[in-house]
Amino acid sequence: MCAAPGGKTTAIAILMKDEGEVVAVDRSHNKVLDIQKLAAEMGLNCITTYKLDALKAVSRSNDSYATTNLCCNEKNNGVTIQSSDLPSLHVERELTEEMNADKSCENGRNCNKTANERTYVSKAEIRKNIRRMRNGPGRNQCSGGRVQNSKGFSPHSFDRVLLDAPCSALGLRPRLFAGEETIQSLRNHAKYQRRMFDQAVQLARPGGVIVYSTCTINPGENEALVRYALDTYKFLSLAQQHPSIGGPGLLGGCEFPDGYTEEWLRPGEEKLVQRFDPSGPLDTIGFFIAKFIVGSKDG
Secondary structure, three states, X not given: OOOOOOHHHHHHHHHOOOOOOEEEEEXXXXXXXXXXXXXXXXXXXXXXXXXXXXXXXEOOOOOOOOOEEEEEEOOOOEEXXXXXXXXXXXXXXXXXHXXXXXXXHHOOOOOOOOHXXXXXXXXXXXXHHHHHHHHOOOXXXXXXXXXXXXXXXXXXXXXXXXXXXXXXXXXXXXXXXXXXXXXXHHHHHHHHXXXXXXXXXXXXXXXXXXEEEEOXXXXXXXXXXXXXXXXXXXXXXXXXXXXXXXXXXXXXXXXXXXXXXXXXXXXXXXXXXXXXXXXXOOOOOOEEEXXXXXXXXXX
């Protein structure tokens, strides 16, 4: 979610050895094109991109057309693509008929194909062809800068969700002391991030993982988001990160003169997140990472 310009997306694809599927979404048409270009330059084929606002990442229950429905398949520990639109069903039927025709040849029935022409079409290949016909030729084969729109995904569609949330960017150099943000604008960032996180929680399947990251040192967008997540969704829990390089998160909270309060981390939680401070010994930009395990959502 909020995947542009694509650095984390391509890093994930490389770690996956260009296998499986990485779905990258961003609400900007041009930024989606940037992701496509980067994936093509790196020769990565497992990345599927969509133009989609993170605040609308979950498809509405009454929407008659959901662009994709990704679900976990326990047998292959992967992600399978299902479609609810009629053209894709038509494609699947044609491919299935082709498979049945091949089987008929193998069983000795009337068939005009020679032995060398008969090929076995796996279910994975059927799903790939369905996806290709629905979404176009793919980023690496795309010459016209085509961007596929999405109307959202079904709940519990993804094994892992990375929300690289838009933020105040107070950890970036030289913006660190630019003075562009106000107290109110920082609070608005936090509200926006919570709404996106709500979407991420719905998309992740039970047993899955959600990673939340920002490039800011503002605790209202970092530790306060973690507090919101753990207090709102009891089935979420912080997970140890590997490798763990950054410093601990901030404990306690803050009360502002106007009465607004922020609650941050509680004892024991600070070592389960990673806070990188530009003033620290690692000499990095400022950013923050929290990893959540999604437990059972029943009850």
